[in-house]
Amino acid sequence: MNNLVEQTILKRVQADYPPMPDFEEMWQRIDASSHHHVLQKASDIKYRSRYRKRLTLAVVAISSVIIMAPVVAGMSMGWQDLFGRLGITTAMNNGFGNPLDINIQSGGTTLSLKGVVADDERMDILFTMEVPGMPDYDAVQFERKVLSGSGIEGTQLIEIMKREASSNRLVGLLETENLLNKGKETYDLSLHNLQFFKYKQIPLQTWVSEVKAGDIVDSTSIYGQLQIVSVELDNGKLTLRYELPYISPDAAGNDPKLQLLKGDETIFASYSAVLPSDHPDLTLRQDTFLVNEASLDNYRLQISYLDMFKQIEGNWQASFEADGKKAREATYRKTIQLSELVNSDMDARELVVTPTEIRLMLHDNFASGDPNQAWVHYDKKTLMMDGQAIEGRLWRTEKSGWYIRFEAPEWYQDWSNVPMKLLLSEAWISKRSTELWLTLDLQDDEKRNVRADLDGYPVTFTYYKEGTDLIVESYSDNDKFMGISQTAVKKDGIVTYPEMNPTPPGGNGSNKKVDRYPDLLTTGGDIQLSPGFYRYLDPERKAEVTINK
Numbered sequence: 001m002n003n004l005v006e007q008t009i010l011k012r013v014q015a016d017y018p019p020m021p022d023f024e025e026m027w028q029r030i031d032a033s034s035h036h037h038v039l040q041k042a043s044d045i046k047y048r049s050r051y052r053k054r055l056t057l058a059v060v061a062i063s064s065v066i067i068m069a070p071v072v073a074g075m076s077m078g079w080q081d082l083f084g085r086l087g088i089t090t091a092m093n094n095g096f097g098n099p100l101d102i103n104i105q106s107g108g109t110t111l112s113l114k115g116v117v118a119d120d121e122r123m124d125i126l127f128t129m130e131v132p133g134m135p136d137y138d139a140v141q142f143e144r145k146v147l148s149g150s151g152i153e154g155t156q157l158i159e160i161m162k163r164e165a166s167s168n169r170l171v172g173l174l175e176t177e178n179l180l181n182k183g184k185e186t187y188d189l190s191l192h193n194l195q196f197f198k199y200k201q202i203p204l205q206t207w208v209s210e211v212k213a214g215d216i217v218d219s220t221s222i223y224g225q226l227q228i229v230s231v232e233l234d235n236g237k238l239t240l241r242y243e244l245p246y247i248s249p250d251a252a253g254n255d256p257k258l259q260l261l262k263g264d265e266t267i268f269a270s271y272s273a274v275l276p277s278d279h280p281d282l283t284l285r286q287d288t289f290l291v292n293e294a295s296l297d298n299y300r301l302q303i304s305y306l307d308m309f310k311q312i313e314g315n316w317q318a319s320f321e322a323d324g325k326k327a328r329e330a331t332y333r334k335t336i337q338l339s340e341l342v343n344s345d346m347d348a349r350e351l352v353v354t355p356t357e358i359r360l361m362l363h364d365n366f367a368s369g370d371p372n373q374a375w376v377h378y379d380k381k382t383l384m385m386d387g388q389a390i391e392g393r394l395w396r397t398e399k400s401g402w403y404i405r406f407e408a409p410e411w412y413q414d415w416s417n418v419p420m421k422l423l424l425s426e427a428w429i430s431k432r433s434t435e436l437w438l439t440l441d442l443q444d445d446e447k448r449n450v451r452a453d454l455d456g457y458p459v460t461f462t463y464y465k466e467g468t469d470l471i472v473e474s475y476s477d478n479d480k481f482m483g484i485s486q487t488a489v490k491k492d493g494i495v496t497y498p499e500m501n502p503t504p505p506g507g508n509g510s511n512k513k514v515d516r517y518p519d520l521l522t523t524g525g526d527i528q529l530s531p532g533f534y535r536y537l538d539p540e541r542k543a544e545v546t547i548n549k
Contacts, residue, residue, distance in 0.1 A: 087356035087407040088124060088173070091117045094411040096327045096355035100126075100320055107314025108132060111191065116322050119354035120331060121397055122175055123322070125157075125189065129170040134163065135196055135310055140170070143193035143311070147176055149185050184323035191316040197254070200307035203261050208238065208291075208299040219303045222247060223256050226303075229284070234510045236293055237270075241286045243277070252283055254306040260289050261302040267291070275502045327355045332415040336360075338422075338545050344376040346404070346424055351547055353415050358383065358390070358406040360422065360547070374431045376541065378424035383547075385409075385420050420548040427541040428482060430533065431455070437490060437528040442470075442521065452531055457481040461529060470517040472498070472529060475510070483511035485533035492525040 091097050097117035104111045114126040125147075145157040161172035174189075206217050215228040224245050232239040238260075246252055260267035269287035277284035291299060332353040341347040350361040360383075381392040383406045392404040412418050431454075438450045440463055447464040459481065462473040474484040485503060489496050498515035520527070 088117050088126070090408045090411055091119075091327070091355035092126075094355065096330065096411075098320070098322055102318045102320065104316045104318055106316050107194070107312045109194070109312060109314060111316040113189075113318055113320065116320060117356060118322070119327055119356045120352075121354070121400065122177060125174040125320075127172055127174065128164075129161075129172070129194075131168050131170060131194070131312070134168040134170075136198075137196040137310075138199050139197040139306055141195055141197075142191045143195055144191070145174060146190045147174075147187055148190070149187040184321060184325075186319055186321050189316075189318050189320070191314075193314060194312040195308050196310040197306040197308050199255075199304050201259065201266065201302055201304045204301040204303060206301045207297065208260060208301065209296045211240070211301070217242075217301065219244075221256075221303055221305070222251060223303065223305070226258070230514070232512070233291075233293065233296075234512060236291060237288055237510065238291045239286060239288045241275075241284070243279070243282045243284055246281045246283050256283075256303065256305040257285060258287055259302045259304050260291070260299045262295075262299050266302065267299070276500065278500065330355055334416070334548065336547060340543060340545050341376075341424075343373060344378065344424075344543075345402075346376075346378055346381070346422070346543070348404070348422075348547075351420070352403075353408070355408070355411065357408050358385070359400075360392075360404040360406075361400060362402040362404065364401055372432050372434050374429060376538070377428050377430065378543070379426040379428070380424065382423040382425075383420060384423060386418055415548070418548055420546075422543075422545050422547055424543040424545075425539075425541075427538040428535055429455075429538050430485070430535045432533050433531040437530055440489075440527045440529055442527060450529070454481075454531055454534055455536060457536055459484070459531065459534075461487075461531075463529065465521055466516075468519045468522045470520045470527070472515045472517070473512065474515075474531075475512045479511075480537040480539075481511050482535035482537060484513045484515075484531060485535060487515045487532040488530040489517060489520065490528045490530070491520065495530075496520065 088097075092099070092115055097115045099115045100113040102113040104113075109132070110130040112128045112130075114128060117124050117126065140161055142159060145159055147155045147157055155176055157174040157176050159172055159174050161170045163169070164171050200221075202219070202221055204217065204220065206215075211217075211228055211231055213228055213230050217226045217228065218224075219226055224247075226245075227243045229241040229243060230239075231241075240258060242258065244252075244256055257269070257272060259269070267289055270290050271288045273286050275284045275286060332351075334351040336348055336351055338346075338348050345362070346360075347363045348360040349363050352359040352361060381394070381404050383390045383392055385406075388409060390406045390409060392406045394402065395405045396402045433452075433454065436452060438452060438461065440450070441448055442463075442465065445465050447462055450461050450463070452459050452461065457476055457478045457480070459474055459476045462475075464471055470489065472487050472489075474487065476483075483503065487498060489498075496517060498517050501513075501515060503513060
């Protein structure tokens with residue numbers, strides 16, 4: 001995800017919006033389980049290489065810094081509010097950071113470096129910035145942010161910034177990967193031009209009631225023509241899937257998207273996702289809107305994207321010294337074996353405690369396990385530590401793989417006897433049907449239905465011809481059934497999978513899924529349908545395991 005989009009999510013969180021799901025994490029986990037050993041992988045790789053992952057998914061491996069001053073008392077400038085980075089304050093307040101007092105003036109502003117704090121996964125440079133006459137904005141970024149030092153040249157940083165309430169001050173951090181493997185180092189920080197963005201909205205002369213798959217829509221913007229891939233209307237939920245031209249990394253990162261306009265009222269998507277695409281020059285996006293079907297003729301399309309409206313030209317440069325020894329020596333590791341979770345995505349192999357966070361490192365069971373195995377997934381992960389409840393989130397780095405991350409609320413000199421329990425809830429199951437094959441009657445062009453019972457959930461499959469393509473729609477009336485991830489067909493004994501049609505992490509607003517088998521009906525033959533991969537909720541299932549006694 002682009003750093004500008006991070007800023008807009010941050011503003012929504014601070015405005016007491018409901019918590020945002022970790023969409024990219026969900027997509028990767030769902031993708032890993034639902035499409036394990038299936039051939040539609042190439043476009044997923046293209047997608048992940050083209051789009052920057054969410055901040056902490058893109059940042060890998062960082063170490064800690066030398067203590068240049070005594071323990072800092074009450075280091076609470078607001079960094080713990082930046083996506084819940086409580087661990088940063090904990091580390092600084094317990095002497096695992098490098099306090100700084102460096103002020104740089106440029107462009108009429110003052111940048112103040114307050115400290116550096118790190119662990120074995122990442123390094124964060126903490127700063128504040130006084131910006132007289134700061135405008136209202138939706139996103140803010142430095143045009144260029146680079147860290148250089150011994151053995152490195154021009155490492156790009158990722159920033160998170162927020163505006164301090166009722167002031168002209170920005171509070172933020174700059175984050176990068178592990179650069180402290182050789183001990184004490186001197187680094188040079190260079191920041192260039194501060195840019196402010198607001199969403200620009202352009203009403204289009206395209207009415208929702210007339211939109212259909214295959215339509216070309218002129219965005220009247222830098223994004224040119226959009227192509228509508230599919231339109232689904234189900235119980236007041238309108239889902240549009242469409243392709244935007246991939247113009248440049250900057251343009252793609254400015255969050256271009258469709259909205260609805262009803263009179264003067266803008267209708268924002270209730271759920272959005274960027275999906276894997278087969279085409280490197282296109283961005284595939286899906287948005288779901290809540291609409292009044294009776295007045296669908298009153299809605300038209302609108303495009304929205306982040307547009308830079310102000311730039312403060314400046315160069316902020318500074319040098320500082322850092323050393324990874326202290327936090328590296330303080331890191332606590334313990335090998336664990338959780339046999340209760342061996343068929344779950346929460347099967348942990350190691351407990352790691354750093355000055356900034358607590359991690360449960362996970363086995364990659366999906367890569368090595370049986371693709372036909374039923375897997376249990378838990379969306380809610382809580383660590384009970386010495387009487388405190390800490391909510392966790394799933395993360396991944398290239399160095400360490402998957403892990404559950406908990407912000408460290410305090411620091412113990414000896415972690416070996418700190419009691420910890422992992423509480424797991426909000427479960428769902430992913431499975432693959434391997435024995436059930438349903439015979440399809442394709443003697444004419446009529447739509448026909450065939451029904452199946454999957455673990456007690458009734459699922460209806462509607463199938464029909466579209467030229468030489470076979471179309472299979474799946475749906476269940478049971479709200480606990482999350483949907484079919486991917487069907488399969490067998491023609492004359494040969495198994496075939498449909499073209500890639502990724503389901504967004506949050507679904508389509510319903511459990512309906514449409515699979516297309518291109519040119520399957522060019523020749524005759526007996527055809528059978530397998531429900532394939534499917535998912536359902538299991539809210540009564542919970543798990544409680546001891547991590548540390």
